[in-house]
Amino acid sequence: MDNLRKELLRPSAESKQEVSGKVVSYFAILLIGGLVGTILIFLTVKGIALFTGNHFSLREFLTGVNWQPGHHHFGALPMITTSFSVTVFSGLVALPLALVVAIAITEMLPSRVYKFFQPVIELLVGIPSVVYGYLGLTVIVPQLRQMFGGTGFGILAATCVLFLMILPTMTSMTIDSLRAVPQSYRQASTGLGATRWQTISRVILPSAKSGILTAMVFGMARAFGEALAVQMVIGNTTVMPKGVMESAATLTSVLTTGIGNTVMGTAANNALWSLALILLIMSLAFNLLIRLVSRKGVR
Incomplete structure (x- = not known):
């Protein structure tokens, strides 16, 4: 036993x-x-070293417009403004087109079209950013120079490149959101006598609203953190932009161009780490916004 x-x-x-x-x-x-x-912890400690170790004013850092590390001038407002500008512009341009393509693929065209476009969109999502940057440098910048004059480098060129980069991502996520709407919603709307466009505009889009907003925020988050492609076409001039055709610089482009030209522990190097901390904070903000939008959709 x-x-x-x-x-x-x-x-x-x-x-x-x-x-x-x-x-x-x-x-x-x-x-x-x-x-x-x-x-x-590492980025926070390094990011605040400019203010704790070098005793530079946080207010002057965030509101100053003069960025000259060699002369101890660290005004980050031009880069912050440019980063938000190219991010918002590219997101606003990409979302309507992504939405139109997603509606056409999921609601109007035959299912075999989706089977064809799905691997194409996934391929575009996986293309390295340097390829988009080279495309912008060799095609977009010369075209803008021919159309508007000047050098062709600037916010408009960066917006075009970021638009091409985030469009496949936003399109793919929007397609998934529209396909997630139950088929019974479409059948019920049709049974009530609604036309196809009425079903799309009044039933499907409101039901997929949270997913569409998530796609927009996710695409803008990728645009905000992009470095190499933007650096190749924006002109890298650390001044407050006065127009979309003026050369400018983003937080990421200043980081990539300046991090190898500074000595660790100096004020100039600490200022770059402060820019990196701003990028980190904004990335966390974008992720928090995505979670809030997703939770709203679940409710």
Whole structure:
């Protein structure tokens, strides 16, 4: 009887595997959490060094328009303004086109069209950013120079490049949002006598609104953090932009061009880390906005 009781109470192989799986999962969570926490702490410490170690004014950093690290001038407002400008412009241009393409593919064209376009869109999403930058440098910039004069470099060129970069991502996410709307919604709307456009505009789009907004925010988040492609076409002039055809610089372009020309621990290097901290804060803000939009859609 005792042997039988021990045999019945002995942990099974499946329970041991479950324990092992939990240990591995908890270790992975701790590892990822530790890495993220380390990055956040490191960027925060380095980002505030300009204000704590070099005693530079935070207000002057955020509102100043003069960026000359060699003369101890660190006004980041031109780069912040340009970063938001190219992000908002590219998002506003890409969203309507992505929405039109998604509606056409999911609601109007045959299903075989979606099967054809799906791998094409995924291929465009996976193209490296340097390819888009080279396309902008060799095609977009010369065309803008011919159309509007000047050098062709500037906010408009960066907006065009970012538009091409985020359009496939926004289109793919918008298609997924429209396809997630239950088919019964379409059938009920049709049964009530609604036309196809009435069904799309009054039933499908409102139902997929949260997913569409998520696609827009996600695309703008990618545009805000893009560095290499923007650097190749924006002109990299750290002045307050006065027009879309004027050369300018974003936070990422200043970081990529300046980080190799400064000495670690100097005020100029600390200023670049402060720009990186702003990028981190904005990335977290975009992620928080995506979560808020998604939660609103779930409710």
